[in-house]
Amino acid sequence: KKIAAALAALAVSVGVLIAPAQAQDKKYTIALIPGLTTDGFYITMRKGAQAAADALGVNLVFQGAPEFNPVTQVPVLDAVIAKKPDAILIAPTDKVQLVEPLRKANDAGIPVITVDTFIGTGAYQTGAGDADFPLAYIASDNVLGGEIAARALATAIGDKGKVYVSNVKPGISTTDQREEGFKKEMAKHPGITVLETQFNDDDANKAASQLQAVFARNPDLVGVFGANLFSALGAANGVKQAGQTGTVKVVAFDAPTSIVDNINTGLVDVAIAQHPAEIGYFGVVSAYAHLTSHSIPVSIGTGFTIMDKSNIADPNISKYLYSE
Ligand code: T6T
Numbered sequence: 142k143k144i145a146a147a148l149a150a151l152a153v154s155v156g157v158l159i160a161p162a163q164a165q166d167k168k169y170t171i172a173l174i175p176g177l178t179t180d181g182f183y184i185t186m187r188k189g190a191q192a193a194a195d196a197l198g199v200n201l202v203f204q205g206a207p208e209f210n211p212v213t214q215v216p217v218l219d220a221v222i223a224k225k226p227d228a229i230l231i232a233p234t235d236k237v238q239l240v241e242p243l244r245k246a247n248d249a250g251i252p253v254i255t256v257d258t259f260i261g262t263g264a265y266q267t268g269a270g271d272a273d274f275p276l277a278y279i280a281s282d283n284v285l286g287g288e289i290a291a292r293a294l295a296t297a298i299g300d301k302g303k304v305y306v307s308n309v310k311p312g313i314s315t316t317d318q319r320e321e322g323f324k325k326e327m328a329k330h331p332g333i334t335v336l337e338t339q340f341n342d343d344d345a346n347k348a349a350s351q352l353q354a355v356f357a358r359n360p361d362l363v364g365v366f367g368a369n370l371f372s373a374l375g376a377a378n379g380v381k382q383a384g385q386t387g388t389v390k391v392v393a394f395d396a397p398t399s400i401v402d403n404i405n406t407g408l409v410d411v412a413i414a415q416h417p418a419e420i421g422y423f424g425v426v427s428a429y430a431h432l433t434s435h436s437i438p439v440s441i442g443t444g445f446t447i448m449d450k451s452n453i454a455d456p457n458i459s460k461y462l463y464s465e
Pocket of ligand 1: 176315316368369370394395
C-alpha cells in the first residue's frame with residue numbers, strides 16, 4: 142500500500158514538473174506593431190496585449206514608429222519580419238501601401254493579424270488573393286462609431302447648422318470609415334450641412350489652426366467631429382483658442398485622460414472611447430490560438446463607451462480612459 146501511495150505521489154509530482162517544462166518549450170514570440178508608439182490608444186492596446194501574453198506565457202514584442210505614416214512603419218515591419226516572430230499583429234497605417242510589405246511576412250510563413258486598421262477591403266480569407274491573406278481583423282466598428290458621433294453632434298447642435306469632420310488623411314481604414322458613417326447618418330438630418338473635411342496628418346496643432354480657419358470662413362459654424370485622438374484634441378483646442386467653447390460643439394473620437402477636463406469644462410460634448418485593451422488582448426489570444434492549431438474568427442468586433450458630463454465621474458465609464 143505504501144509503495145502504491147508513493148508511486149502515486151511520484152506520478153503527481155512528475156506530472157506537475159513536466160507540464161510547465163513542456164509549456165516553456167513552446168514559448169512563442171508575437172510582435173505588435175502599432176500605428177505609432179506615442180498614442181494613448183496604442184499604449185492601451187499594448188497593455189491588453191501584454192496581459193494576454195502574460196496569461197499565455199507568450200513573449201510580446203512591441204515595436205513601432207513615432208508617427209502614423211507608412212513611410213516610417215514599413216521599415217519597422219521589415220525589421221520585425223527579419224527577426225522571424227511566430228506571428229505579427231499590426232495596425233497598418235494605410236489600406237493600400239501596407240499590402241505588399243505585409244505580403245512579405247505572409248510569404249515568409251509568418252501569420253498576420255491586423256488590429257485597429259485593415260488592409261484592402263478588410264474582408265480576409267475570402268480566397269480573392271488580393272489583400273485577403275491576414276488571418277483576422279480585430280477592431281471597433283468604425284462606420285458605427287461615425288454614426289454614433291453624428292447622432293451625438295446632431296443632438297448637441299439642435300439638429301441644424303454647419304459642421305465638419307477633422308480627419309487624419311485619406312487611406313486609413315478606421316478614420317475613412319468613421320467619416321463615412323458620420324456622413325451617412327448626417328444625410329438623414331436635412332437641417333445640417335457638412336462642410337468639406339479638413340485633413341491634419343495626425344497633427345493636433347494643424348487640426349487647431351484648421352478649426353480657426355474654417356470658423357473664420359464660416360462664423361455660423363456650430364460643430365466639429367474630431368475623427369481620432371489628435372484630430373479631436375486639436376479641434377477642441379482650436380475651438381477654445383477661437384473663444385467658442387460651448388458654442389461650437391465638439392464630438393471626439395478616442396479618450397485620452399485630457400478628455401475628462403475637456404468634458405467637464407464643456408469644451409467637448411461627447412467622447413467615443415474605443416476599447417483598445419480588448420483589441421490587444423484578443424489579438425494575442427487569436428494569434429496564440431492559431432499557433433496552437435485552433436481555428437479563429439476572421440473578424441472580432443470590440444465595443445465603445447460613450448462619455449459625457451453625466452457619466453464621466455463613474456468608475457465603470459472612466460476605466461475606459463486610455464493609458465499614457
Ligand atoms: O483612433 C485611433 C485609431 O483607431 C486610429 O486608427 C488612428 O488614430 C488613433 O490611434 C487615435 O490617435
